[in-house]
Amino acid sequence: MTQWFAEKVLRLPELASSNGRGVDDLMVYVHWLMFALFIGWIIYFFYALYRFRARRNPRADYVGVRNHASNYLELTVAGIEALLLVAIAVPVWSKNVGQFPPADKSTVVQVVAQQFAWNVRYAGPDGIFGKQDMKFVTADNVFGVDPSDPHGKDDIQVLNEIHVVVNKPVIIYLSSKDVIHSLKIIAMRAEQDAIPGLRIPIWFTPTKIGRYQVNCAQLCGSGHSAMSGGFLTVESQADFDKWIKSKSAAAVSPSSFE
Numbered sequence: 001m002t003q004w005f006a007e008k009v010l011r012l013p014e015l016a017s018s019n020g021r022g023v024d025d026l027m028v029y030v031h032w033l034m035f036a037l038f039i040g041w042i043i044y045f046f047y048a049l050y051r052f053r054a055r056r057n058p059r060a061d062y063v064g065v066r067n068h069a070s071n072y073l074e075l076t077v078a079g080i081e082a083l084l085l086v087a088i089a090v091p092v093w094s095k096n097v098g099q100f101p102p103a104d105k106s107t108v109v110q111v112v113a114q115q116f117a118w119n120v121r122y123a124g125p126d127g128i129f130g131k132q133d134m135k136f137v138t139a140d141n142v143f144g145v146d147p148s149d150p151h152g153k154d155d156i157q158v159l160n161e162i163h164v165v166v167n168k169p170v171i172i173y174l175s176s177k178d179v180i181h182s183l184k185i186i187a188m189r190a191e192q193d194a195i196p197g198l199r200i201p202i203w204f205t206p207t208k209i210g211r212y213q214v215n216c217a218q219l220c221g222s223g224h225s226a227m228s229g230g231f232l233t234v235e236s237q238a239d240f241d242k243w244i245k246s247k248s249a250a251a252v253s254p255s256s257f258e
């Protein structure tokens with residue numbers, strides 16, 4: 001029922017992650033509450049027009065309401081709102097920020113935002129990221145990869161494309177090279193600010209194979225809109241492995257910056 005309401009009535013954008021269901025459900029419940037309030041107020045409005053019409057009430061009543069019905073109603077509404085916050089919003093939030101999946105069972109990606117693109121880095125076929133340090137960071141080496149670490153040799157760095165495996169959790173370590181950006185993938189219901197000097201992890205589990213737009217959700221400069229040129233590709237494990245291999249081969253070819 002909530003799913004039908006989210007898709008057909010609210011027309012929420014396509015949902016392609018498992019953790020996004022809680023976000024959408026909350027939006028549906030909030031709309032149901034607002035709909036109930038809307039109907040209630042409309043009914044009260046017409047009741048007041050009729051009940052307090054000038055013909056029946058030639059003189060103003062200076063005392064007003066004598067019972068406590070409105071207090072009880074307001075308490076009920078506040079109670080429902082508290083329930084939405086405590087029983088739904090907070091658990092969804094705590095699961096998204098606190099309960100990370102184990103890294104060895106996830107696709108781990110590093111993303112560094114910059115004006116106006118997304119740098120994306122993978123550990124490569126060996127599954128181990130090369131060492132990184134702030135002292136190695138240059139305009140070309142935005143991830144600060146240690147050039148002497150052998151684990152870094154097969155690491156993959158691409159621009160504006162994030163590939164992940166369907167039905168496997170994704171952990172993204174997010175940072176920024178220059179100003180504050182915000183990685184927003186609407187289909188995943190995932191959004192996190194990218195802040196220079198901080199490395200902030202986020203996670204989600206994609207459930208539908210497809211290609212989804214990445215947006216920057218902070219006005220980060222004159223080319224801000226160009227950051228929607230980033231894409232998240234959700235694919236099968238086999239396709240993902242193939243892609244990693246193709247990019248890794250390119251990374252060790254003599255034509256690369258190495």
Ligand SMILES: [Cu+2]
Pocket residue numbers: 113114116180181182216217218219220224227
């Ligand atoms: Cu941006």
